[in-house]
Amino acid sequence: MSEIFRQIDNIYRTNGDLSYFGEGVSQIEHAWQCGQLAKTNSASLKLQLAAWLHDIGHLLSKEGETPTLKGHNDRHELVGSNFLKHLFPEAVFAPIALHVEAKRYLVATDSSYSEKLSSDSIRSLALQGGPLSIEECQNFLSKPFALDAIALRRWDDQAKDSECSLLSKEEVLSELNDLMVSCS
Numbered sequence: 285m286s287e288i289f290r291q292i293d294n295i296y297r298t299n300g301d302l303s304y305f306g307e308g309v310s311q312i313e314h315a316w317q318c319g320q321l322a323k324t325n326s327a328s329l330k331l332q333l334a335a336w337l338h339d340i341g342h343l344l345s346k347e348g349e350t351p352t353l354k355g356h357n358d359r360h361e362l363v364g365s366n367f368l369k370h371l372f373p374e375a376v377f378a379p380i381a382l383h384v385e386a387k388r389y390l391v392a393t394d395s396s397y398s399e400k401l402s403s404d405s406i407r408s409l410a411l412q413g414g415p416l417s418i419e420e421c422q423n424f425l426s427k428p429f430a431l432d433a434i435a436l437r438r439w440d441d442q443a444k445d446s447e448c449s450l451l452s453k454e455e456v457l458s459e460l461n462d463l464m465v466s467c468s
């Protein structure tokens with residue numbers, strides 16, 4: 285395993301058990317479930333990896349478990365994508381960078397989406413700037429990988445199943461390493 289992959293592996297090994305903001309799953313369970321949803325929806329390997337790593341910024345920014353409760357936006361989508369952009373192609377880091385904007389787009393354009401948002405997602409929406417305006421929606425859709433970011437965002441919102449049992453951490457991290465090798 286390369287040094288940087290070992291570093292990512294270690295981030296999940298060390299901090300993966302942190303809770304995912306009161307959603308009933310841990311960070312590593314949320315990451316793995318999101319990656320699994322991408323896989324079962326026949327996403328490319330790069331998008332599967334983006335789904336897996338989309339919230340790594342929360343673990344890198346060391347803001348604690350629920351920064352939104354303190355009224356703080358940790359900008360985790362940018363922290364994560366900036367960390368990953370030297371390691372993986374744009375098809376991996378761009379959807380990660382856009383996954384918060386994708387939420388703001390979906391809230392603006394799909395009323396049924398807003399109804400299903402979790403309480404933390406609703407709280408963070410205000411901190412993240414609220415729904416996009418019509419012009420901002422058009423601008424968002426013109427960005428490369430915006431559609432991948434929307435797909436990722438929908439899996440993200442589903443990847444909070446506290447009943448879904450995780451494989452062992454070793455198996456899960458082995459899957460992650462295989463994906464990283466495939467996409468690097």
Ligand SMILES: [Fe+2]
Pocket residue numbers: 338339360383
């Ligand atoms: Fe996120």
Ligand SMILES: [Fe+2]
Pocket residue numbers: 314338339440
């Ligand atoms: Fe997430």
